[in-house]
Amino acid sequence: MEANILVGGPKQFWPTNFEQVATEHAQDFIWVGADQGAVALCELGISPNLAIGDFDSASSRDQFLVQVRAQKIISARSEKDYTDTQLAVLMTEKYFPQVDKINIYGATGGRLDHLLANIFLVLGPEFEHLATKVRLFDYQNSVSFYLPGEYQLLKEAQMTYLAFIPLTAVKNLNLFNTKYRLAKAEFDRPISLASNEFMEEKAHFAFSEGVVCVIQSRD
Amino acid sequence: MEANILVGGPKQFWPTNFEQVATEHAQDFIWVGADQGAVALCELGISPNLAIGDFDSASSRDQFLVQVRAQKIISARSEKDYTDTQLAVLMTEKYFPQVDKINIYGATGGRLDHLLANIFLVLGPEFEHLATKVRLFDYQNSVSFYLPGEYQLLKEAQMTYLAFIPLTAVKNLNLFNTKYRLAKAEFDRPISLASNEFMEEKAHFAFSEGVVCVIQSRD
Incomplete structure (x- = not known):
């Protein structure tokens, strides 16, 4: 429900x-x-x-x-x-x-x-x-939130951009299948990793500590 | 300049x-x-x-x-x-x-x-x-940023609300002369302390660690 x-x-x-x-x-x-x-x-x-x-x-x-x-x-x-x-x-x-x-x-x-x-x-x-x-x-925005784990994202129809936004200190952030990739990145403060994009209909990401906001958006 | x-x-x-x-x-x-x-x-x-x-x-x-x-x-x-x-x-x-x-x-x-x-x-x-x-x-918004210290804020013409927004962990946040006051508050994650107000034309605040965003706004 x-x-x-x-x-x-x-x-x-x-x-x-x-x-x-x-x-x-x-x-x-x-x-x-x-x-x-x-x-x-x-x-x-x-x-x-x-x-x-x-x-x-x-x-x-x-x-x-x-x-x-x-x-x-x-x-x-x-x-x-x-x-x-x-x-x-x-x-x-x-x-x-x-x-x-x-x-x-x-x-x-x-x-x-x-x-x-x-x-x-x-x-x-x-x-x-x-x-x-x-x-x-x-x-023009769709915003979701994630706790530590590994996730699959589906590209939403009519959205162009994909952003990963650590809202807290975040450890071990990995972005797969995205235009700009990351491996084991660490952030000690909030940051908006804006203007990334899906390379296909799905993307994956994972992290081990903190809270990450994901935004799909369009101009 | x-x-x-x-x-x-x-x-x-x-x-x-x-x-x-x-x-x-x-x-x-x-x-x-x-x-x-x-x-x-x-x-x-x-x-x-x-x-x-x-x-x-x-x-x-x-x-x-x-x-x-x-x-x-x-x-x-x-x-x-x-x-x-x-x-x-x-x-x-x-x-x-x-x-x-x-x-x-x-x-x-x-x-x-x-x-x-x-x-x-x-x-x-x-x-x-x-x-x-x-x-x-x-x-409808005016946004400024502060590093640790003690500050005086002036109410901006036509603005109604005043918000204090720790963007990082913040220690020892004190709000004086505001509708809702705080003494030695600590925050370990970002938070928007929204919808506060000036009680007169000036307000004071102070904190000892982190970065605080201040927003004056109106409906």
Whole structure:
């Protein structure tokens, strides 16, 4: 079972076909809306299984919409140690333990402190066990996270570039079947190894310590 | 002396008044264009002191424009270990050692691997000494970087939020005069302490180890 979390970033950053796919396949997913993302889901005609936020800045029409449509509303007011996205991920896990993939939309394109909180989310001690379940999507980026191990990546349709981004100190990073390869590379700080590419439909990589973010993207 | 570097991110992410301020005050700055940023500077009527890139994907009209207008062109083709932004920063330092501030525009809003490379730029060993000179600006974010020490921050006009973002392990982080305060906090991984705010026109912070990114932003 997959959960889709929509957070409040600008709509023009949603994947190109997000609204169509979301409404046509609404029944196939658990839907969680964070703050303005909950309002946006309701406007799409999707009833969020969970709505997270304090909705302080929402209009009374928007608050009413969420109250009518959302199956459950969780106040973010009492959980100020977490961002709305963090809380949405934690509550998704709590209420829907059967979920094995958490897709986050609306997490890019606005304030950079929010974007970085979303990228760094899986580094928090309460979140690391969820790292490989969480992915972020926008109209030109697909972001996934990996803990130590060996992995196969599949080239996503319409994506051109492949980036490996150690978010922490990373040891023994090996990139196979990519345009630029690496063997046993070590990094002691975050770095974005940008603009790599698939050489065929699959690529492999492995590392022994740390957290690596992988981004497939296009211009 | 300040240098302005324009890189190739989408124009809609430039600060609201960038084109007007840039053209009216063009004489006050060293101008460096990276890849499509060099083309964009030429189109604004600004002659880049340096243009960096391979311009492979530029049209012949754009290549001609840069060749005619740029005072010096540096090929990125032979420096593939660096992104265009990294190379622009290094070459700015090399050719204009009198520069004490490096403002980067056009660094946000498109591919996230590029954005993260720009945010993590100052963590590279060749760049850390430039960390406090480098800033990134877009239409809703102003990003600066700090090495260990004690600092005063001034609230920027029109910005609402203030975020402290340890990009590495950080020790002894103290936040004073901010809505949410911290005393002697330690972080062993990157984290975005988002959505803090100034309580007055100034705030102070200090830390003893690592690299901290500070973002002022607005919705």
